[in-house]
Each structure stands twice: as structure tokens, then as C-alpha cells.
Amino acid sequence: MEQSTDPGRWDFGLDEEQEARAARLHQECLVADLMNQHPGGANIFKTYDPRQLKQALGDVEEGLSGVGQAIAAPYRLAATGQSDEIHRWWRQSGVDLGVFGVRMGPPHIIEAMGGYREMVDLLWGLGWLRKCTTAAEIRAAKAEGAVAMYGYCQPVYGLSQDIDDVNRAYDDGLRVLMLTYNRQDYVGAGCTEPTDAGLSRFGCQVVERCNELGIVVDTSHCGMQTTLDACRLSSTPVLANHSCAQGVYGHARGKSDGELDAIAGTGGLVGLVAVPFFLSPDPEASVDVVLDHIDYINERIGWRHIGIGTDWPMQAPEDVIEATLGAIVDEIGFRPEDNISTTQTLRGFQDYRDMPNITRGLVARGYDDEQIAGILGENFMRVFEEVCG
Numbered sequence: 001m002e003q004s005t006d007p008g009r010w011d012f013g014l015d016e017e018q019e020a021r022a023a024r025l026h027q028e029c030l031v032a033d034l035m036n037q038h039p040g041g042a043n044i045f046k047t048y049d050p051r052q053l054k055q056a057l058g059d060v061e062e063g064l065s066g067v068g069q070a071i072a073a074p075y076r077l078a079a080t081g082q083s084d085e086i087h088r089w090w091r092q093s094g095v096d097l098g099v100f101g102v103r104m105g106p107p108h109i110i111e112a113m114g115g116y117r118e119m120v121d122l123l124w125g126l127g128w129l130r131k132c133t134t135a136a137e138i139r140a141a142k143a144e145g146a147v148a149m150y151g152y153c154q155p156v157y158g159l160s161q162d163i164d165d166v167n168r169a170y171d172d173g174l175r176v177l178m179l180t181y182n183r184q185d186y187v188g189a190g191c192t193e194p195t196d197a198g199l200s201r202f203g204c205q206v207v208e209r210c211n212e213l214g215i216v217v218d219t220s221h222c223g224m225q226t227t228l229d230a231c232r233l234s235s236t237p238v239l240a241n242h243s244c245a246q247g248v249y250g251h252a253r254g255k256s257d258g259e260l261d262a263i264a265g266t267g268g269l270v271g272l273v274a275v276p277f278f279l280s281p282d283p284e285a286s287v288d289v290v291l292d293h294i295d296y297i298n299e300r301i302g303w304r305h306i307g308i309g310t311d312w313p314m315q316a317p318e319d320v321i322e323a324t325l326g327a328i329v330d331e332i333g334f335r336p337e338d339n340i341s342t343t344q345t346l347r348g349f350q351d352y353r354d355m356p357n358i359t360r361g362l363v364a365r366g367y368d369d370e371q372i373a374g375i376l377g378e379n380f381m382r383v384f385e386e387v388c389g
């Protein structure tokens with residue numbers, strides 16, 4: 001079947017009535033991306049005047065700092081009145097809720113990554129992006145036509161050994177904290193560690209502090225035992241907010257059946273990624289494989305424990321993402337067998353303008369309105385309101 005290349009128009013074989021239903025649901029539902037990498041992917045950079053873009057990017061630094069520069073560039077062009085394209089792409093996506101990064105980790109790492117406060121000030125200065133710390137604030141933002149964002153941290157280089165950093169991050173707006181990245185750190189074992197050691201004693205303290213403050217515990221990059229330990233210890237629902245099902249494809253970044261069961265047992269949920277090489281070995285994989293993982297998790301633990309956490313593609317030109325993220329995949333704990341390809345995207349999910357394809361695909365797979373509303377955002381809102389208020 002020849003597929004449409006128009007954004008949001010992947011051919012699921014929907015009839016006119018189904019298309020109308022999908023459009024209504026995508027507009028009416030609160031659509032949450034639990035791990036957005038911003039809406040533009042590589043494509044948005046093709047819309048800008050090259051001279052303006054070069055000025056907005058500046059001299060791209062190495063590693064994650066360079067990724068941050070690329071992510072910020074479209075917002076900088078909007079803030080200076082040169083282009084409102086980033087706002088239009090957010091609107092076209094239909095996404096009502098995303099995340100902003102809260103930096104945590106050893107002081108020398110935070111300093112090396114730089115630019116954090118500038119990025120946060122840039123986002124809130126636009127007016128149509130809104131920092132939210134409660135469920136009521138998120139719903140109010142949607143009602144008023146703003147895009148809500150809550151504070152999230154995935155500690156790529158690990159948390160520091162100072163437990164009070166969790167309190168400081170909470171004061172900065174942190175409401176969801178991922179315990180580890182891929183490697184072993186002070187908190188526990190990541191998903192690519194050869195020894196699955198589980199939570200450390202300090203990691204147990206971190207979970208307890210999150211429970212005390214009202215921060216949702218996330219296990220997306222955590223190893224299996226770390227995930228199971230977190231689910232056993234936490235008194236509030238646990239997330240894997242950007243992951244997938246190893247029962248469909250056995251990638252380290254997915255969750256085993258036992259982990260899915262444990263997460264559901266806490267009342268938590270799994271957010272499905274749009275990262276092609278986490279979902280399938282097929283280099284031509286499409287958005288259909290996201291739906292395959294949703295179907296599997298639904299059969300295993302039920303639709304009330306499913307959300308969306310795309311995590312891909314990153315908002316950066318292809319040459320920039322290759323030179324920055326591509327250069328540090330080993331440093332941040334990915335292995336050759338993890339098959340990281342910084343420029344591969346799913347057919348039918350090339351950037352945020354394809355987000356309606358998720359809703360359209362759920363209609364095609366036979367989910368009812370309540371189930372679709374839950375998967376798109378209400379399941380997460382239940383957890384967020386319970387933990388954060």
C-alpha cells in the first residue's frame with residue numbers, strides 16, 4: 001500500500017465516520033506526551049531562513065549541550081519575532097501537555113551542560129507555554145488554549161549523592177523523576193548494565209523522598225530489578241513513562257511482562273515511545289508498531305495502564321543530532337546491540353504533526369472513546385493528580 005506523506009494522514013483504512021471520530025477525540029481529549037522531545041524533529045529546521053537559523057543555533061557545542069542548543073533554536077526564533085513556526089507545529093500536533101527538563105546531577109555535570117535557566121526562561125517568556133505543578137493547572141491551561149508542561153528529570157549522568165537535591169528540584173517544578181539512566185549509578189542499575197543489582201540503599205531513600213514530596217517515580221531506563229524494587233517500595237503509582245513491551249520486541253529499553261505487571265500493580269502506567277529501534281528491528285518500521293505494543297500491553301495489564309511518551313524524534317537538524325547525541329551514545333550507556341540510529345524515524349511519525357496518527361490508529365484498532373481518552377492522557381492525569389495534587 002502506498003502511504004501518504006502528508007503529516008497526520010497515515011493510511012489506516014479509516015472510513016469517513018471513523019476519521020471524524022478520531023478528529024473529534026484528538027481535539028476534545030487532553031493529549032499528553034510524557035516524554036516529549038519537542039515538536040519539530042529535523043523537519044522544522046527546513047522551514048527556516050538559513051541565515052536566521054544559523055544565528056539562532058550559534059556555534060553548536062558537543063554532547064547534550066549541543067542538543068539543547070538545537071532544541072532551543074525554534075523557540076528563540078519565536079521569542080525574537082522571526083518565526084512562529086514552533087507554535088504552529090505545537091498546535092497542529094494537538095498535544096496539550098508535555099515536559100520541561102529539570103537539571104539534576106553532580107555539580108560539574110550540571111555546569112558542563114549549561115544553558116538550563118536560559119531555556120526555561122525562553123519557554124515561559126513565549127506566553128503560550130505554561131509551567132504547571134498540579135492537575136488543576138494542567139486542565140486550566142488546556143481550557144485557556146495554552147500548552148502545559150510539568151518538570152521532569154531523566155538523569156543521563158546519574159543523580160548526585162545529596163538527597164536534598166530532590167527537594168531543590170521539587171522547588172524548581174520537578175514532578176516526575178526517573179531513577180536511573182542506562183548505567184549503574186548511586187541510585188540503582190540501569191537497563192544496559194550487565195549486573196542487574198536493583199535499587200541501592202540511597203536509591204530507596206530517593207523513592208521515599210519522592211513519595212514524601214509528591215513526585216512521581218519513573219523507571220523508564222531502569223534495569224528490571226531496579227524497576228521491581230521501585231514498585232515494591234513506592235507508596236504511590238510508578239511509571240515507565242517512555243518505554244515499550246519486551247514481549248513484542250526484546251530491546252533493553254522495553255519492560256518485561258513481570259515489570260509491566262508490577263507497574264500496573266502500583267496503579268501506574270507505561271508510556272509508549274515512538275523510537276523505532278526500541279520498538280522493532282525493522283529499519284522501515286511504521287507507526288503501526290507503536291499500536292502493536294499498545295495492543296500487547298492492553299492484553300497484559302489493561303488500557304488504564306497505558307499512556308504516550310514519544311521520546312523521539314529529537315528537535316535538531318540531522319547533522320547536529322549525529323554530531324552531538326550520536327557522538328556520546330556509548331558514553332551514556334547504550335551498546336552496539338541497542339542499535340541506536342540518531343536519524344531513523346518511524347514512517348508515519350516523523351515529527352509532532354503526526355501525533356494525530358496515534359489517535360487515528362487507536363480508532364483503527366477498535367478502542368472505544370473512554371479507552372482512547374485514557375491512553376491519550378487521562379490515565380496519566382489520574383496518576384499525576386493522585387501524587388502531585
